[in-house]
Amino acid sequence: MTGTQATPLAARPVGSAPSGAGARASAPGRRPRRADWRMRGEIALLAGPAIVVFVFFVILPVVMAAVYGFFRWKGFGFPDDFVGFGNYELILQDPTFRDALWHNAIVVVFSLLLQGPLAILFALLMNQKMRGRSLIRVLIFVPYVISEVVVGTGWALMLQDTGAINSLLAKIGLEAWQNSWIADPSVAMGTLMFILTWKYIGFAVILMLAGMQSIPEELYEAAAIDGAGFWKIQWSITLPLLGPTIRIWAFLSIIGALQLFDLVNIIWGQYVSATAGTSTMATYMYLNGHLAGNYGFGNAVAVVIFLISLVVALVYQRFVLRRDTDGALTGDSGRSRR
Amino acid sequence: MSTATSVLVQPLDRRGRRRPRRDWGNPWVYLIAVILISICIGPVLYIIIGGFRTNSQITADPSGWPDPWETGNYTDVLASGEFWTAMLNSTVVGLGTTVGAVVLGIMASYVIARYDFRAKGAMYALFAAGLMFPITVAITPLYLLIRNLGLVNNLGGLILPQIAFALPTTVIILVPFLRAIPKELEEAASIDGASRLGFFWRMVIPLSLPGVITTGILAFVGSWNGYMLPLFILSDADLFTLPLGVQNFSSQYSVDTARVLAYTSLSMLPALLFFSLFERRIVGGLTGAVKG
Numbered sequence: 071m072t073g074t075q076a077t078p079l080a081a082r083p084v085g086s087a088p089s090g091a092g093a094r095a096s097a098p099g100r101r102p103r104r105a106d107w108r109m110r111g112e113i114a115l116l117a118g119p120a121i122v123v124f125v126f127f128v129i130l131p132v133v134m135a136a137v138y139g140f141f142r143w144k145g146f147g148f149p150d151d152f153v154g155f156g157n158y159e160l161i162l163q164d165p166t167f168r169d170a171l172w173h174n175a176i177v178v179v180f181s182l183l184l185q186g187p188l189a190i191l192f193a194l195l196m197n198q199k200m201r202g203r204s205l206i207r208v209l210i211f212v213p214y215v216i217s218e219v220v221v222g223t224g225w226a227l228m229l230q231d232t233g234a235i236n237s238l239l240a241k242i243g244l245e246a247w248q249n250s251w252i253a254d255p256s257v258a259m260g261t262l263m264f265i266l267t268w269k270y271i272g273f274a275v276i277l278m279l280a281g282m283q284s285i286p287e288e289l290y291e292a293a294a295i296d297g298a299g300f301w302k303i304q305w306s307i308t309l310p311l312l313g314p315t316i317r318i319w320a321f322l323s324i325i326g327a328l329q330l331f332d333l334v335n336i337i338w339g340q341y342v343s344a345t346a347g348t349s350t351m352a353t354y355m356y357l358n359g360h361l362a363g364n365y366g367f368g369n370a371v372a373v374v375i376f377l378i379s380l381v382v383a384l385v386y387q388r389f390v391l392r393r394d395t396d397g398a399l400t401g402d403s404g405r406s407r408r
Numbered sequence: 409m410s411t412a413t414s415v416l417v418q419p420l421d422r423r424g425r426r427r428p429r430r431d432w433g434n435p436w437v438y439l440i441a442v443i444l445i446s447i448c449i450g451p452v453l454y455i456i457i458g459g460f461r462t463n464s465q466i467t468a469d470p471s472g473w474p475d476p477w478e479t480g481n482y483t484d485v486l487a488s489g490e491f492w493t494a495m496l497n498s499t500v501v502g503l504g505t506t507v508g509a510v511v512l513g514i515m516a517s518y519v520i521a522r523y524d525f526r527a528k529g530a531m532y533a534l535f536a537a538g539l540m541f542p543i544t545v546a547i548t549p550l551y552l553l554i555r556n557l558g559l560v561n562n563l564g565g566l567i568l569p570q571i572a573f574a575l576p577t578t579v580i581i582l583v584p585f586l587r588a589i590p591k592e593l594e595e596a597a598s599i600d601g602a603s604r605l606g607f608f609w610r611m612v613i614p615l616s617l618p619g620v621i622t623t624g625i626l627a628f629v630g631s632w633n634g635y636m637l638p639l640f641i642l643s644d645a646d647l648f649t650l651p652l653g654v655q656n657f658s659s660q661y662s663v664d665t666a667r668v669l670a671y672t673s674l675s676m677l678p679a680l681l682f683f684s685l686f687e688r689r690i691v692g693g694l695t696g697a698v699k700g
């Protein structure tokens with residue numbers, strides 16, 4: 071494979087990046103102006119295209135949403151029916167939106183409570199010496215790699231009233247457990263949580279495992295010499311040292327849960343999700359904005375989702391991630407800030 | 409291959425390093441692992457094996473084994489133009505996204521990693537912030553933007569935004585890679601008369617190849633599995649990518665469960681194959697991106 075060209079030069083992990091850029095910085099600064107302009111040209115040439123594409127397709131839409139959100143607008147022609155905060159009032163007063171928001175909140179909380187502990191336990195398991203460990207790692211990751219549509223279609227078929235799950239329950243003598251897994255509002259949220267856990271736990275396990283494997287071995291040896299038992303060691307060494315990994319994973323999980331759309335839309339469809347109690351803010355936006363053709367309203371919903379995610383992200387960064395702010399999400403190793 | 413991949417993956421793939429042996433009821437470890445694996449893989453196998461049954465078999469016993477094994481569903485799907493059109497569309501969009509994200513990403517990462525200028529931190533923060541906001545928040549206005557560009561029902565309308573949304577991960581992964589290239593190399597190159605751009609083409613790109621491959625794979629898999637953007641942008645069935653194809657097929661043939669299962673498993677095979685080939689890179693890229 072071509073990848074074998076990797077030389078030790080490039081093989082430095084993230085943390086060891088030399089501050090070469092800084093050292094070089096002084097040199098061009100002292101050079102005559104022409105070199106300075108040349109450098110600016112190079113920067114523009116190299117970074118320009120990426121920034122243009124990124125700003126145009128990622129940042130601009132969010133700004134546009136903020137503008138369109140103030141209009142009653144079907145999406146054709148120029149928006150001219152200014153309604154101020156009318157759309158926002160409608161959204162916040164709409165009980166189906168509040169339901170959707172509530173469902174998102176449930177998904178956020180239970181994703182953390184279910185996937186977090188399970189992922190840590192599974193990672194502990196896979197961190198044990200055993201044969202076929204790498205095979206297990208591949209297999210546990212399969213649900214994460216296949217697309218949401220495949221997962222959704224497969225589970226929707228299996229969870230039908232006449233599907234494989236109910237039939238399997240009957241075979242092992244648990245007819246009483248049979249259920250209308252998708253349509254019954256009292257179990258649908260549980261079904262959704264199960265599928266989400268199934269789909270995304272592989273990602274959490276891989277992260278936790280990577281975190282565990284970077285814990286220095288000496289700590290375990292020392293603890294074992296001091297006579298600590300297996301669970302004691304995990305509790306007082308693994309768990310605290312896994313802290314940064316857990317906090318980053320939780321952040322990604324929360325953001326993902328707030329934006330949940332694919333699986334709900336595929337399994338429950340546009341209309342069933344509301345009655346089954348699995349609608350989310352994003353499915354609400356799709357149904358009432360895009361499908362209904364109310365683009366002013368839909369953009370206002372987008373702004374609401376954006377603001378909720380932003381507030382959650384900032385609060386989380388401020389109070390939880392503060393301890394390990396040198397992460398990917400907080401700028402160039404903090405150098406730009408301090 | 410393991411030497412190459414250890415580059416980015418850091419601890420995960422560092423071979424030859426083992427935890428201290430702990431005597432922990434080994435059979436239990438295996439038992440739990442087997443249960444875990446069957447829960448993870450069972451549904452996937454159900455889809456694949458279910459495609460080998462007939463509808464009457466499925467109706468008679470939804471959770472049964474194929475008896476006899478029927479290949480008709482698979483051959484039907486493989487013979488249908490619909491499947492291959494979706495496959496082709498997915499491939500075009502995936503390749504376009506990958507090439508675009510990697511080319512634009514490495515150029516921007518090079519600037520962030522190896523030039524020094526005032527807006528550098530802000531530039532990195534701009535891309536890093538993109539990680540926090542997946543496509544959901546932007547999709548409604550993005551649809552309007554793409555419609556104004558006349559790119560609705562056009563694969564280009566899929567590729568361009570996907571490049572944009574793949575850039576944050578690409579930049580976050582590549583910047584540390586490029587920064588790790590020793591400055592002595594650059595000095596040597598400049599003594600030999602290479603400009604900074606010449607250094608970029610002749611040294612940086614070959615040296616960062618492992619990172620480039622990882623980001624390329626992540627962009628490709630992301631594009632291959634993408635659902636929300638195609639759902640908004642494409643309404644013409646001839647342009648459907650595989651995810652939309654699966655959804656369309658399963659509503660069109662909702663009574664023909666066996667055929668839906670066959671179509672679904674065929675559509676996931678490329679991703680599974682791709683994943684088994686590049687497992688270490690995908691896993692390493694994801695953990696690398698998260699750990700920053």
